[in-house]
């Protein structure tokens with residue numbers, strides 16, 4: 001099932017869990033049926049994970065790290081883009097296995113820690129069939145129970161991550177959840193948008209991510225991310241946008257999505 005490695009060409013677009021796709025020389029995607037995980041090389045043989053998948057995903061993430069030549073203790077950071085179960089679901093298991101530090105947007109920290117219940121999304125009519133499909137998927141997937149996790153570093157808009165291979169800018173992008181964050185790497189043009197941006201499987205069309213707590217706020221966050229001029233958009237759902245990202249995002253109509 002492991003058909004690609006870190007030395008691959010990035011042309012493998014198989015969406016089966018376990019297939020590691022090289023996005024840039026220092027970014028890889030590990031796809032999952034719901035909620036992809038991205039691994040990023042850090043200085044000094046370290047790695048960061050952007051999101052962690054649903055509960056039970058840690059072995060696959062550690063397997064992907066091993067295929068890149070990384071030991072568990074080389075996973076140094078886990079950045080959680082927001083509090084949803086398909087993003088923070090395996091963070092606790094990964095921390096236990098690796099000792100990685102957890103970073104997340106400050107306003108989502110109470111939900112990630114389990115100190116407060118997550119605000120539910122306002123589900124639109126257009127989102128309802130997907131919602132039911134996802135609930136059926138989760139009901140039959142036999143997921144382990146969710147374990148909450150301590151957050152070591154609370155991130156705010158305008159923060160920078162200075163211990164990556166290039167500067168990383170943190171953007172607070174509320175609307176999907178109150179405290180969602182995106183990461184922008186201006187030098188390489190890479191954007192991790194969290195669930196504000198979703199894409200078609202071929203990465204040629206972008207949509208507003210569904211299931212938002214405040215739709216209008218999410219649309220504004222989408223527009224803010226689209227204006228960054230990113231070249232590569234590492235979406236958690238759908239295919240990564242690898243070419244023409246500026247045009248793909250400019251052509252998007254989040255105001256009309258999911259109505």
Ligand SMILES: [Zn+2]
Pocket residue numbers: 082084176195
């Ligand atoms: Zn989400």
